[in-house]
Amino acid sequence: MNDNMEMEKASRNRAFSPSRTVWRTQMAKGIYTPHRVSLITCMINNNLAPVVQDFLTQLEVDAYIEQARNVRELVKPLPFGIPGDTVKLRSTPSTIFRFTVPRENVRDTIGAIIALAGLNVPGRGTIFSQDLMEFSNQPPVINLAFLDSKKVENNDVTLLNHLSYMICVLSENGEGDNLAKNALDLGICVPQLTNATGNDIRDQLGLIRVTIPAEKEIVHLIMPEQDSSSIAQLLAEQAKLDRPGRGFIYQTPITVGLIDTYMKIGGQKFAASMEQVIAAIDSLKGNTNWRRRLDAEGSADNRNACVHSDNCEVTIISDEDRIDDLRATCLSVGATGATTTRITRISGQGELGKQSLVRSAVSIPASMADAVVDSLLQISTIDKENVDKIKVLDSPSTYVRAL
């Protein structure tokens, strides 16, 4: 058994993966079976959301919806012919769909959504998939016949590899827009912003907790993997995350994805916009390696104190009522920093119970992963009903304040 594991590790030639460790531990225990699935995240302009929602309903997957907004830079020439431009941020409401599918169906599903919603046009949205372990009552099932009917042959959209999904959790109100602006100025991608609550410190205090806002702003960024650590350093520095209580950044790997490159709205001065050029080269090359420009090694060493590598992200989907217990469990084994977001569930599989669901995410060191998953599994209702879901995802690096 052990040899097998070693062989698997060696044959895939991958770095250490905490999620696989969790998988191994739980398989060995044999009580809960983790499913190896792919999580597809689709962040899309609100006007296109009904199309995707229809598709997912017919695909008969359980999808979780979160409201978000994306931010772009609006570039306008100064009035009265004064040379120069003004740059303002403009928010557009967007919707985030998250759903898991069997790993073999990822590319077909993504391809179908891209074709349906026209995601190859910059400005419409982003879609990507991540491989992870999921604990749930049932492994994900999809309507294969429907997927086949929507399958796009010979599509000219090239999905990109070597991307990284960066999640920036910010505690100060209004910091989200600042970080989004920095990301746009660096030309990373179109940031998506969501709201969440984080009760860590609050849960440990008495009534005085009302003076601490529970609201967190979360900025979601997709970027080339090779630039991610230097960009994270830069953003962490600009957002002053080295000070206590301001937030943290962590990243998770993306298997394949398509990025929205429409970062600037404004008068076009060339036959193709810079975004279109970038998108074209991306799709020609099939990756974003050619975009490498920040010297990751150079900037990284002086801030190493803030970086934790080999982390893992644990996500829990549960009824809102039980979130306090789940959080307390996380805290009791030392996992802090859980952020909770309200989500809505859609399902193609008949009527759902009237419930209010939340999705909580916690970024923890790999050494803690087994303990956290264990205790979460114990108080979850995974064995009884199809509501609770626990997802474990590798997170190669986290940027938190050095203690």
Add this chain to the structure above:
Amino acid sequence: MLDKKRLPIGDSLAMIGGYAKSRIMGQIKSVAFIILYLVFFQVAILRTPLANAWGTAGGIALVVFGLAFFLEGLVLGMMPIGERVGVKLPAKVGIVPICIFGVILGFGSTLAEPAISSLKTAGATITAWDSPLLYMILDKYSGMLVNAVGAGVGLAVALGMCRFYYGWNIKPIIFVVIPLVMAMTVYASFNANLSKIIGLAWDCGAVTTGAVTVPLVLALGIGVSRTANKGSGNDGGFGIIMLASAFPIAAVLGLGLYLNTLIPAATTEEVFFAPENKTVSAQLFNGNEAMIAEHAFTHGSEAGRRALFGNDSAQFDKAVMAIATNDSVCKKYLGNETLQEWLALRASDYERGLLSSVEIASEAPVTEPLSTTLKEETVGGLRAVIPLTLLLILVLTLFLREKIRNKDEVALGLTFTLVGMILLTSGIKLGLGSLGGEVGSQLPKAFASEEKFVEQVVINNFDSTMLYSGISPEGENLTFFNLYEKGEVKPVEFNPAYYDSEKHTYTQIITEKPLFNSKLSVLGLVLVLLFAFGLGYGATLAEPALNALGITVEDLTVGAIKRKQIVQVVSVGVGMGIVLGLARILFDLPLVWLIVISYGLLLILTIFSEDGFASIAWDSGGVTTGPVTVPLVLALGLGIGGALNISDGFGILAMASAWPIITVLLFGIFTRLKQRKTLKTNDNE
């Protein structure tokens, strides 16, 4: 459960300090505009010094603290409980109990926040002969009115719950309900008696949704719609307030239709007060004939009072004289008005002449002590907050068998809400309201064309030898005497009618000169309308229910629509609505056409709006008329209505809740166009 950490006292105080400061600064920003605006108007334009500046300042401080407490309390206590009930109701019970709960909540909230009293203020000048139906509804049947409005709100909340439960769209509901209410209004406008209650009905719709009801209903709606598994879309929770504004209109008009059959038709003043019609007229006063006389004196003119005494001059003169000499007669005829007030507001020149020989002690205006105000407002606050919260908590714990999460936070929040409500309403009464009332009562000067009677002073030892003559450019001969007063000598025109040669007394009538001495001057009008706009805009900025709505919108759209934007857009709308409502009073425009035009425009705009935005927009109409706006606007409306002798101050509030819907819908359409552009610019590949 984890152990709670204890913080050192210093840290705790610093945390509380920062928290309190941010909340209070926020509220100072939101009331700054209206206060500076009122003071500027009073001092710079109307050139009247501030009376009781310290009291007003204290009142304003109370308003700021009240708003800060109230809003924080809503966020901590009221809204979480409301949302939790909303989440748990559909999970545990079917649609029928949810609807029953909605009816109870809606009805209860109407009883709890008695906006009817402000409507009574607006209708204080209504006369029984001119609009018997309106008079009856506000007076004898005011209980029925409250019930009708309550039933309307109850049905609205129930229907709103159904909407969330089944995931109906808001637009079809708007397109059924609003044209229906409009049709009822147009129908009513063809009946002389019914047309008088149109203003009342629409104002009822506007004022019913108070500062506590709105956040509660919003939170409840958010809760119910969160469990509905509807998927994307961001109108969760909105739409009930719009229904809660529309249904009461229908209910009041319906009540009017029913009562109209029981009530004598409108007549002229002389016929109404004639002794032979006494029994018919007394129907309006519960058969109490003594009330007829009081009504003639406090609402009628000299002709009506003469008719009351069968046009018998001697008896009439005797009765008028008796008012000044006999206290019980004064009470009987004038009710709560003082003789001084009566002389200033109601009496004709002839009646003033009759009483000129009587010396009238001028009474200092009685100001209520702070403690009385606080006591009254505490009762009002308890009434508004406690029953509704109790209902929610009982439903949650006993009926749904759920725990209350974060009990201590909720308890703190409810305390904050209560304290905030009391401070806010007291502060408005003492500070903001009195400031607004002062400006409102001064404002008619801006366009008044005639001199206004202020008071009369009797000069003793007057001798005709003191008189001297003068001449006007037209060659008219005039007579003057010199009056020495406060160290100054000033010439006063002599009017022989006020000179009593036997007693050697002269009654000097002191009048107020118009500010811009011409007839209804354009400048005066512009000034008044401009003032009205600023008043509506500024008061709405500070409205707590609107701020709660703004917070909810920002939350649901994840900040794509900011709270500030919504508050600004709504405030501009209210300003515009108040200008229109005031214009109706100034130019005596028929309210029904203003309503038909405004709401027709609204329906057209709704067609072009997104579903989610439509429900936010229609709801923002209902939240605007709350504890800050209503007293200020009524003070303005009554001040001007009184100066122009217009029967009622209704209609301003109706317009003030229609126009924000228009501005918000326009804002939504504009934003959507911008978003579409973002999508389209890259679509042509």
